[in-house]
Amino acid sequence: MAEITFEIVEHIGVLYEYPNGWKKELNLVSWNENEPKYDIRDWNPEHERMRKGITLTLEELKALKEILKEIEL
Numbered sequence: 001m002a003e004i005t006f007e008i009v010e011h012i013g014v015l016y017e018y019p020n021g022w023k024k025e026l027n028l029v030s031w032n033e034n035e036p037k038y039d040i041r042d043w044n045p046e047h048e049r050m051r052k053g054i055t056l057t058l059e060e061l062k063a064l065k066e067i068l069k070e071i072e073l
Contacts, residue, residue, distance in 0.1 A: 005031070005033065008027050009028045009036045010028040010036075011027050012025075012026040012027055021044070022044055022051075024040065024041070025040070025042075027039050037057055038057070039054070039055045
């Protein structure tokens with residue numbers, strides 16, 4: 001299996017912090033030296049390990065923003 005490389009280009013914010021120190025974060029991440037995408041996933045405190053997450057292009061993030069505006073909280 002090929003190694004996956006990543007670079008957190010910009011840390012945008014923490015959505016949730018787990019008791020074990022892991023955090024669910026929104027970051028701008030370049031995967032395998034490709035164009036950075038917006039990324040939501042859990043990271044360990046050192047940002048060396050991560051869990052499954054979701055990546056979004058700018059257009060997808062804008063669409064999600066519009067959808068979230070419609071949600072009654």
